[in-house]
Amino acid sequence: MTTSGQLILKKLVSIVGAEHVLLASTDDLSGYERDWRGRVRGKALAVVRPADTAQVSAVVSACLEAKKNGLSISIVPQGGNTGLVLGSVPDQSGQQVVLSLSRLNKVLAIDSANLTITVQAGCILQAIQQSADQAGFLFPLSLAAQGSCQIGGNLGTNAGGTQVLRYGNARDLCLGLEVVTAQGAIWSGLSGLRKDNTGYDLRHLFIGSEGTLGVITAATLKLFPKPLATLTAWAAVTSLDAALQLLGIAQKQLESGLTGFEVMGGFAVSLVAKHFPQQRIPLWQPDPILSERGYFVLLELADAESEQHARQRFESLMEQAFELGCVIDAVVAESLSQAQALWHVRESIPLAQVEEGLNIKHDISIPISSIPQFCASTDAQLQKAIPGVRLVNFGHMGDGNLHYNVQCPATGLYAQDAKGFLARYEEQVHSIVYDSVAQFGGSISAEHGIGALKRDALTHYKSPIAIELMRSIKKALDPIGLFNPGRVV
Numbered sequence: 001m002t003t004s005g006q007l008i009l010k011k012l013v014s015i016v017g018a019e020h021v022l023l024a025s026t027d028d029l030s031g032y033e034r035d036w037r038g039r040v041r042g043k044a045l046a047v048v049r050p051a052d053t054a055q056v057s058a059v060v061s062a063c064l065e066a067k068k069n070g071l072s073i074s075i076v077p078q079g080g081n082t083g084l085v086l087g088s089v090p091d092q093s094g095q096q097v098v099l100s101l102s103r104l105n106k107v108l109a110i111d112s113a114n115l116t117i118t119v120q121a122g123c124i125l126q127a128i129q130q131s132a133d134q135a136g137f138l139f140p141l142s143l144a145a146q147g148s149c150q151i152g153g154n155l156g157t158n159a160g161g162t163q164v165l166r167y168g169n170a171r172d173l174c175l176g177l178e179v180v181t182a183q184g185a186i187w188s189g190l191s192g193l194r195k196d197n198t199g200y201d202l203r204h205l206f207i208g209s210e211g212t213l214g215v216i217t218a219a220t221l222k223l224f225p226k227p228l229a230t231l232t233a234w235a236a237v238t239s240l241d242a243a244l245q246l247l248g249i250a251q252k253q254l255e256s257g258l259t260g261f262e263v264m265g266g267f268a269v270s271l272v273a274k275h276f277p278q279q280r281i282p283l284w285q286p287d288p289i290l291s292e293r294g295y296f297v298l299l300e301l302a303d304a305e306s307e308q309h310a311r312q313r314f315e316s317l318m319e320q321a322f323e324l325g326c327v328i329d330a331v332v333a334e335s336l337s338q339a340q341a342l343w344h345v346r347e348s349i350p351l352a353q354v355e356e357g358l359n360i361k362h363d364i365s366i367p368i369s370s371i372p373q374f375c376a377s378t379d380a381q382l383q384k385a386i387p388g389v390r391l392v393n394f395g396h397m398g399d400g401n402l403h404y405n406v407q408c409p410a411t412g413l414y415a416q417d418a419k420g421f422l423a424r425y426e427e428q429v430h431s432i433v434y435d436s437v438a439q440f441g442g443s444i445s446a447e448h449g450i451g452a453l454k455r456d457a458l459t460h461y462k463s464p465i466a467i468e469l470m471r472s473i474k475k476a477l478d479p480i481g482l483f484n485p486g487r488v489v
């Protein structure tokens with residue numbers, strides 16, 4: 001290592017203490033260097049774990065000074081490292097400092113009258129949900145990675161999850177931020193205001209910027225009254241058209257009580273049945289017509305009156321759905337544990353895919369009304385290009401977000417060689433899917449972000465003017481490229 005490299009490490013140790021500067025020579029950095037899907041492992045100069053905002057600011061200032069003095073150094077802010085677009089892991093250069101926010105994990109305040117909670121950025125999402133719950137409120141951001149992802153990462157990616165159709169995404173749930181800028185300054189914008197038109201809304205620049213514009217160190221978030229009853233139902237439908245019809249009547253009948261509407265293709269559910277046979281999947285029959293080619297829908301209803309009232313509303317919804325013929329069969333969870341088991345099936349799909357082997361992932365959004373047409377058209381194009389290819393299609397249909405993943409055919413050349421399949425087809429499959437997304441007026445990233453994975457695709461599919469504006473913002477806030485270079489733009 002060069003002398004200036006050793007100097008910056010010494011400086012970082014003086015800021016956060018030796019035990020919080022982790023080095024490959026003495027520590028196991030795999031959890032910080034490898035992405036969640038295990039597709040890449042980078043090489044960090046060091047992993048630095050500051051204890052508070054002042055230390056984050058000092059770390060950023062020290063790296064900035066070293067960079068100005070000619071050291072090729074940059075910072076990768078990291079939360080729970082559950083991101084799926086290679087935005088939170090270092091590159092191969094060995095010159096990036098991973099700035100882990102995990103020690104900034106305190107709930108700072110709950111304001112019951114203002115319906116807000118203020119937390120440090122390293123708070124695990126599930127811990128925030130629990131703190132809100134203990135105070136008698138709901139914090140509705142909810143996703144399968146909630147046991148490990150951090151609110152700083154959720155805001156950094158503008159995470160979506162399962163309740164977006166009712167409460168919006170992370171951006172909609174955030175009222176204020178505290179951010180360490182690329183100059184090492186601390187912007188204290190922890191306002192709990194719902195109205196504040198004093199110029200540009202800086203908060204929205206940092207939300208969704210994936211660690212490229214600043215380090216989020218704390219946030220003020222919206223709380224909601226807890227619903228008196230929450231019910232979950234599981235329905236089998238024959239097609240995406242039927243799922244769309246069910247969504248329409250559910251929105252009409254349940255209005256804002258409809259908090260979740262997840263769709264799962266039969267093949268996606270079959271992977272859960274195959275790899276986690278201990279899970280009980282309602283209405284599942286290993287019948288290629290009824291199950292594997294059909295779809296399942298998970299609906300969640302939050303009711304402000306009572307459980308009985310919620311059940312009546314679900315019953316009336318299902319009656320209409322049966323009459324219209326859009327639902328083949330349905331069950332409503334009888335208890336909290338049954339509801340959790342239903343959600344567990346849905347949340348196990350990404351893990352079942354990992355067990356099945358590498359696949360080509362897409363996190364896309366499509367105008368909800370076009371989802372059936374989009375899938376029919378894109379499925380046909382993919383089958384034509386790669387006969388027998390398997391589609392793991394599931395997602396948050398209520399907000400138009402599909403995880404439209406492509407798995408190699410079960411037989412033939414690549415059946416036992418998912419890596420080879422990706423090497424041969426990944427680019428072609430992305431082009432087919434993203435061209436189709438563009439044709440239907442959708443987005444190539446609904447909720448996971450851009451990171452390093454979709455940077456080229458962003459440049460291809462986003463308008464040149466939008467890209468130019470984004471680059472101007474990056475240049476204005478981080479002129480020497482200290483934060484997460486090579487990500488997003």
Ligand SMILES: Cc1cc2nc3c(=O)[nH]c(=O)nc-3n(C[C@H](O)[C@H](O)[C@H](O)COP(=O)(O)OP(=O)(O)OC[C@H]3O[C@@H](n4cnc5c(N)ncnc54)[C@H](O)[C@@H]3O)c2cc1C
Nearest residue numbers: 079080081082083087150152153154156159160161211216
């Ligand atoms: C099983 C599974 C299910 C998932 N389901 C969903 C889902 O339903 N909806 C969804 O939106 N996502 C989902 N994700 C993706 C992922 O969980 C989210 O993107 C999450 O918001 C990332 O949070 P994190 O703390 O792990 O961030 P990380 O992965 O550590 O970082 C993600 C990005 O944010 C930046 N970042 C992290 N912390 C900060 C900070 N404090 N300040 C500034 N930038 C920061 C990083 O540099 C990186 O670019 C899922 C992932 C998994 C593994």
